[in-house]
Amino acid sequence: MAYIELRNVSKSFGVGKNRTQVLSNINLEIEEGEFVAIVGFTGSGKTTLINLISGLMMPDEGEVLFKGKPVTGPSHERGVIFQNYSLLPWLNVGNNVGMAVKEAFKKMLRRDRNKRVKEYVDMVNLLPAINKLPKELSGGMRQRVSVTRALSMSPEVILMDEPLSALDALTRGNLQQEILKIWNKDKKTALLITNDVDEGILMADRIIPLKPGPKATLGPEYKINLERPRDKTALNHNEEYKKLRNGIIEYLIQIGEQRSSTKKNTYVLPNIKPRIKPMPFQRISFK
Numbered sequence: 001m002a003y004i005e006l007r008n009v010s011k012s013f014g015v016g017k018n019r020t021q022v023l024s025n026i027n028l029e030i031e032e033g034e035f036v037a038i039v040g041f042t043g044s045g046k047t048t049l050i051n052l053i054s055g056l057m058m059p060d061e062g063e064v065l066f067k068g069k070p071v072t073g074p075s076h077e078r079g080v081i082f083q084n085y086s087l088l089p090w091l092n093v094g095n096n097v098g099m100a101v102k103e104a105f106k107k108m109l110r111r112d113r114n115k116r117v118k119e120y121v122d123m124v125n126l127l128p129a130i131n132k133l134p135k136e137l138s139g140g141m142r143q144r145v146s147v148t149r150a151l152s153m154s155p156e157v158i159l160m161d162e163p164l165s166a167l168d169a170l171t172r173g174n175l176q177q178e179i180l181k182i183w184n185k186d187k188k189t190a191l192l193i194t195n196d197v198d199e200g201i202l203m204a205d206r207i208i209p210l211k212p213g214p215k216a217t218l219g220p221e222y223k224i225n226l227e228r229p230r231d232k233t234a235l236n237h238n239e240e241y242k243k244l245r246n247g248i249i250e251y252l253i254q255i256g257e258q259r260s261s262t263k264k265n266t267y268v269l270p271n272i273k274p275r276i277k278p279m280p281f282q283r284i285s286f287k
């Protein structure tokens, strides 16, 4: 029995003529302890896929199973790290993380809870900002709080929806390593959504492309047998890595081209004329 399983899952949005099938007949099995990355184009349905697995959305057809049972709603067993960091604006960093820890460990003593909060906030180098509100943080700092908040709950499954996309290369690299450390140490199961093939190869055991939508389906899987821990710089000189990377990128280019050739490329623009008189040109004197 797979740990997470999607069987013939389809999901549409909209009604009547505006109804679009975003995901079509998705089949996926993830084993316990595995790290799987889904790579795909923007708008292809990657977030929808994560939402279905987390239980935030229900499929129209097919089913999502977690440990053999249908997923009927969200649960802290499956922690999601969102793309848009969704922090509670009225709580400081420590309390944003603290609330998650309290939810996951209801019987934990306050003292132990605070210790755990500090440990996780420190992990993303934000101890100096522990009393700051989200509005006082940069986008990258908020993203780090969001990552550490999800990890502090020690979920069995870490679901990541492009969690590192807003970060600079250095912070991104550090967080990739932190996530891998936790995944490896606590034997978690992880699903990473990314549009970065290199990130996928660095972190995952398998990469599966999501074909462009509508009616997106999963493409062929690429197994990554590169030894762990993987070093980004060393990988650049690894022949197996280069072959794998080229293979995935070529596949993505090929399915991207197929999509553009089947799409209508001509658009009739509306014949709109301005109803107001154009403003007279204003002279600005430069000194």
Ligand SMILES: Nc1ncnc2c1ncn2[C@@H]1O[C@H](COP(=O)(O)OP(=O)(O)OP(=O)(O)O)[C@@H](O)[C@H]1O
Pocket: 013, 014, 022, 040, 041, 042, 043, 044, 045, 046, 047, 048, 049
């Ligand atoms: N709740 C919703 N209601 C209506 N349409 C939706 C909803 N959620 C997603 N969609 C549509 O489904 C399609 C896929 O969206 P989704 O966010 O899953 O894509 P994505 O691959 O995660 O995109 P990105 O890479 O830009 O984050 C888009 O066309 C989007 O407009």
